[in-house]
Amino acid sequence: MSDSRAADAATESAVSPARAAATSVIGLAIIVLSGLQLMVVLDGTVANLALAPLQSDLGLSDAGRNWVLTSYALAFGGLMLLGGRLGDAFGRKKMFIGGVALFTVASLLCGLAINEFTLVAARFLQGVGAAVASPTALALVATTFAAGPARNQAIAIFAAMTGVGSIAGLILGGALTEVSWRLIFLINVPIGIAIVAMAVRALRETSAQRLVLDVPGAILATGAATLVVFGLSEGPELGWTSPFVIGSFVVGLVLFAAFLIVERGAENPLLPFSLFTDKNRVATFVSIFFAGAVMFSLAAFVALFVQDILGYSPLNAGLAFVPFAFGLGTAAAVASKLVVRIQPRWLVVAGAIIMIVGLLYGSTLDGSATYLANLFVPIIGIGFGVGLAVVPLPLCAIAGVPETEIGPLAAIAQVAQTLGGPLALAVIGAMATSRTLSLGGTSGATVDMTAAQIVALGEGYTFALVGCAVCAVIAGVAALFIRFTPEQVAQAQAAEKAAQQL
Structure with a gap:
């Protein structure tokens, strides 16, 4: 073991002999790493707001429209575990730069897409780039900054980009889509080039490990x-x-x-079966999968409903969804305090019930709905329900395991949440399209539809919320089988923080 560590140290020294872990969070490194995280989160958010305009512009079918989201998520979720290990095997700086470069080129291709195939293929490439760059960026936070205050601050900034990106994406994405949907992809190009240029200078290479990928x-x-x-x-x-x-x-x-x-x-399997011997953990992964399904599918169909049926502009659609982020953030803050006092399954179940009520109410809406009377409370309420659920579940995924298994389990939990989205959207999208067609509607852009066909389209969109509610039911039922105690969750929180200091 000591010989292996010495070899790794020698390799790292040979790559960057004069660079030690930073003792201050201020500098180019945190801009590079948090900038990538912000760009990835933004990209996932803004695409929802562009679905209606790009469907009309490129003449996409409903299935083709959904592929704009699912192709990215499938590549991102399916290759995320491999992407993280590529950084371990070949050097994290090298793979980070390669992932960002691929993401940037793919963004350019998305912005220049001329038909369904070119856009979906470019989105898949974007997902591949994100699958390499995102997990590598998180690992680089630990190796770039010294354990203690600097690393804690860097991790906090990196994590905060998820919340900032979620809200900023709704506003920025809407504003850019007002001009052209292509801009939501093209804006990544100068940002990606800047991140690559700064990464070359700011990041230090890590030692390569001999891994069987x-x-x-x-x-x-x-x-x-x-x-x-x-x-x-x-x-x-x-x-x-x-x-x-x-x-x-x-x-x-x-x-x-x-x-x-x-x-x-x-x-060296991506999915070690030994991690699934605990029934509590299996139930946790099932609940995470379907909670991710609710968030992913809900965002897509609400964005489509308010634009295609209620006539909102992309910017107004983004602003309409901002309360969801505040509801989620408020509930997350509450849940983080309660999760060490009461059994986590009850928080997840409570969140699922709130989601179900809001989603079933939303499924009754039609083109006469108004924002303040019919949408505002359900949107913020569903966000609150999601927040109650998403805080305890990742902690349950790593409860009761040694520190060496925290990383793999946390990664698998993230993959479960990411893949739950596209798989559920495929099912729920099929439900929505079938409902629309059964009522005499048609697939495609709304500009070519009659008034009756638009009504049928709206019925399909709201029926999709029933599918989201079913996912919330499954997430809540699965949570009932999670038997982790508040003490085990508190230990998981402490172990997670300890692992970040290694």
């Missing part, structure tokens, strides 16, 4: 999820008996079976 596992898992999502998304429009739809389901399931076989025999 589970590339087959990552490819099989991502491919399986993509094919299943394809079948679910295209089924309503191509027909459920279409050879393409049936074939995608069959091949997707075959790839998933192959993934399980590969993981069982892999030397």
Whole structure:
């Protein structure tokens, strides 16, 4: 063990002989790392507001419109675990710069897209870049800043970018989309170039470790999820008996079976089965998956409803959703205090109930709805429900394990939340489209629809909220099987903080 550490130290010294961990958070390094996190979060938020305009501009089907979101999330979630290990294997600075560069080039391609295929393919590449850069950035926070106040402050700033990006994305995304949906992607180009340029100077390279990378596992898992999502998304429009739809389901399931076989025999598996021996943790991952499904699908269909049915501009749609972020933040602050006093499952169940009530109410709305009378309270209420649930669940994922397993479990929890979105959106999107078509509606841009078809489209969008409510029900039911105590959650909080100091 000591020989291995000496070798790693020698490698790191050879790469950057004169650079030690920073003792102050002030400097280019934190701008680079937090800037990347902000850019990734912004990209995930602003795309929802651009769905309606880009569907009209590019003539996308409903399935094609949903692929703009799902292609990115599938690549990001499916390759995230591999992306983090690439940094360990080849050097985090090198992989961070490569990931940001790919994300930047892909953003340019998104902004220049001329049809559905080019946009969806570019979005997938964006997800690949984010899957490499984002986990590597978090790891670089730990290696760039010295343990103690500097690292604590850096982690806090890095984490804060999620909240800042969520709110800023709603406003900035709406404003940019008012001019052109292409700008929400093109704005990443100068920012990405600046981050790469500063990263070359500000970041120090880490030592490379000899790891056996589970590339087959990552490819099989991502491919399986993509094919299943394809079948679910295209089924309503191509027909459920279409050879393409049936074939995608069959091949997707075959790839998933192959993934399980590969993981069982892999030397360094992305998904160690040993982590799932605890029933409490399995229930936690299920609840995380469906909570992520609610957030991802809700954002897409509310944005579409207020623009296509209520006639909101992209900016007004973004502003209308800002109270959701405040509701979530308020509940998160409350939950972080309560989670060490009461059993975490009751917080998750309470959050799920609030979400269900708000979503079912939302499913009754139509084109006569007004913001203050019908939308404001449900939006902030659902946000509060999400906040109650999302704080305890990640802590339950790492409760009762040694510090060496905190990182892998936290990463798997993030993957579960990320992949829950596109998989659920495929199902819920199919529900919405089928509902619209059954009422005499059609797929495509609203400018080509009659008044009756727009009413049918609105019925499909609100029916999607029923699907979100079902996901919230499953998340709440799964949470009932989480038996971790407040003491175990408190220990998990302490262990997580201790792990950040290593």
